[in-house]
Amino acid sequence: MGSGSIGSADMILNIGPQHPATHGVLRLRIVVDGERLVSADPVIGYMHRGAEKLFEVRDYRQIIVLANRHDWLSAFSNELGVVLAAEELLGMEIPERATWTRTLLAELQRTLSHLVFLGSYPLELGAITPTFFAFHEREAIQAVLEELSGGRLHYMFNRVGGLKDDHPAGWLDRVTKAVADVRAGLADIEGLLMTNEILKARTVGVGVLSPELIKAYGVTGPIARASGVDVDLRRDAPYLAYGELFGEGGPGRVVTRTGGDAYARLSCLFEQTYNSLDIADACVARLSEMPRGPINQRLPKVLKVPEGETYAVVENSLGQNGYFLVSRGDKTPWRMKLRTASFNNIGVLVEMLPGNLVSDMVSIMGSMFFVVGDVDK
């Protein structure tokens, strides 16, 4: 490949901002020699919505509405970061029932998010069927989340001090059923993909990401773990009920791979989804033997967070999402800074893409599992 010897000119190609492989409006400005990339430059900001500035003029309940939107595939997990930060500054103890329900919902959310990528990545490689299977499985989980919260995408179910409502009667049983259904369906998707020679040909050894680059660019989440970087906040800095779940004898496992290529990333995502379902089962078991009790704290009409600053960081579906909250004692934060997983995960593309073919560019980008809203905020 490459045709430098016959005096050809490089071609500049704009991939996006509207292109099927960019999940929205990421733009890549690439320079290609034939089909081989000489350089790639992600141009971001097409979906910048000024979320951080808006946080400064919203009270904490309103912030949750905004904050669950940057990574629109894991709204519940995003809400969590905001309320955890506020609760920490308030020094608020939240009811055990709320903690376990939050953990359950966070894992169901992780499953939902992972299922999107398990469907959309094969689509980018040209396999059109797994998407439908994945969205079919998502429906089972979305049904129980909708029953609980009324929402299908932006749940808005967290409150400072707990959750909006307790579960409806019999809801936990329906969660168990949904989790079992998804576990069975997931095996079908996995069987369709992971042993397929064409998929292997397109992903094994493609887009190898080294642990050094991961550390340099702050890459986190399943992508980092697929390169053997064994970091998972659920185990390493436990929040919610993860301390127990990832402790001795708990169902939680930190899924790692050593390959660091697109195949390892996809396989990491599959196993992590199975693990999330196991954790969800454990949460349901715990919640069903728990006596009924409060699921939130009574809040004053105007909630003011005392002066101070804190950094809450959670293991979101796509990596570490951090929420740096500075309060001056008002009902709005003085500043709330987001550290979103996708932003860092996309940054490393500059290093990964050059030297690859256009086809592999798509294969690599798809395997970096990002949400453009999470990049641009």
Add this chain to the structure above:
Amino acid sequence: MGAAMSVWEVVLRSVAVLAAFLVLPLLVGFMEHKVMAHMQARLGPMYAGGFHGWAQLIADAAKFVQKDDLLPTAADKGVFRLAPSLALIPYLVALAVVPLSPSIVGADAPASAVVVLAATAVGVLGGLMAGWASANKYSLLGGLRSAAQLIAYELPMVLAVASVALAAGTLSLTGIATEWRPWWLLWQLPAAFVFLAGGCAEIQRPPFDMPLADSEIVFGPYTEYSGLRFALFLLAEYAGIVLMSLLMSVMFLGAWHGPWSGPLGWLWTILKAVPIAFLFLWFRNSWPRLREDQLQRFAWLVLVPLALVQLLITAVGVVMMR
């Protein structure tokens, strides 16, 4: 060939071939809608025409006709306009020489196998022209990919056809099908595999749809097309499936050989082509897309050697049976 045909017979035969050429791809297209839907736990079209959406593709055609025929400012206009016809018409020419039974054939050319190979090779030019004339970088990449693909599949396909032609001792498709015996299914199996894979690459169907690769280069050479010209490209794709399936049926599956082959031979030929068409749809539903260089590798390291070995086996068989 018998006596010279009268003008009326020529017209009649042409109209019959044209009718088949317009109807069969629609049937395959509708089959794709339904097969794909059910493989993906969906229903597919259900409204157009009432019964299970049978008129969906007719409605689609009506939609395409009404659409604006866009022409990019920077396009090479003549070439851009001509490209869809050049992609489509070779398949019509090829279909004319494919026999459905010893008597039902548009034009019984003496070397119809060669005609078919030559005509389908011309069809690829449509994609190349569209890729170049669109003045679009994605189209250009797609066009170059079709050119690269051409180098991969042409030789193995020719070798596979040479094998059956050698076995039958004739270059006529009618002759090949007449000479066919059930044990050829085994004897010519590698050639059948090579022809199927090569045919799939020729009509640019998944897993060999790199020239189109919607998730990579938008829609390759067809990116800038709209309206009727775009529909012609789509029709060419389905006409390609029809042609490849019928050729598989005629050359490798015994065409009209079967019970009551006298009156129902044409039906046998078509019935044998249906599972092949289904295979093309099935591939698309279950497999990702290969990379262009991986197809080259597959073609030169698997298909060509396999076709050469097949040619050897065929030659030995022909000599021994003499």
